[in-house]
Amino acid sequence: MHLANGYVRSEAIVSLFLQKGSERIYRHYGTVLGTLSQNDGYREVGFLSPSENDQANMLHELYGGAGVNIKDITYVETHGSGTQIGDKFELNAIVNALCKGRSSPLLVGSIKTNCGHAEPTAGLLGIFKVLFAAQKHMLPANLHFETPNPKIPGLFDGRVKVNFS
Numbered sequence: 001m002h003l004a005n006g007y008v009r010s011e012a013i014v015s016l017f018l019q020k021g022s023e024r025i026y027r028h029y030g031t032v033l034g035t036l037s038q039n040d041g042y043r044e045v046g047f048l049s050p051s052e053n054d055q056a057n058m059l060h061e062l063y064g065g066a067g068v069n070i071k072d073i074t075y076v077e078t079h080g081s082g083t084q085i086g087d088k089f090e091l092n093a094i095v096n097a098l099c100k101g102r103s104s105p106l107l108v109g110s111i112k113t114n115c116g117h118a119e120p121t122a123g124l125l126g127i128f129k130v131l132f133a134a135q136k137h138m139l140p141a142n143l144h145f146e147t148p149n150p151k152i153p154g155l156f157d158g159r160v161k162v163n164f165s
Helices: 052-065 084-098 119-136
Strands: 075-077 106-109 160-162
Touching: 052 084, 075 119, 084 106, 084 160
Parallel strands: 075 106, 106 160
Antiparallel strands: none
16 A cells, blocks of 8 residues: 655746737737735645645635635645645645535646656646647646545545546
């Protein structure tokens, strides 16, 4: 049994060209509706460990501020650290913020299963993955996920599902 036993570091170069919609001169692949970030340095567990509640609140604020109905979200590209504590906090926050009243599971995944953790560009790779998936009308499968973390109830009760298709 391999339960979130870490990640593989990798290297990547990613470049995104952002344009104002009204001044767009190049091909359009997606629209940024809003951005938010936070790092609360949740001290009880450790400086690098996030707070589930603060992450869930940030997701509510982000999607609400962008005017997105959470029931319309079908997939979330996660950080997916591959660690027991990081994945637990992240997925439980996603479940708490985005899975209330859903009729089907919310698909989740992470680019890290396909190419490793390119630390400085990990977020940009995630954006690239979602833009590529939208262009090709397919979502790259998550690899190497075998045993769900028992501390993430949403994986067992059908609120979230790791994408394998």
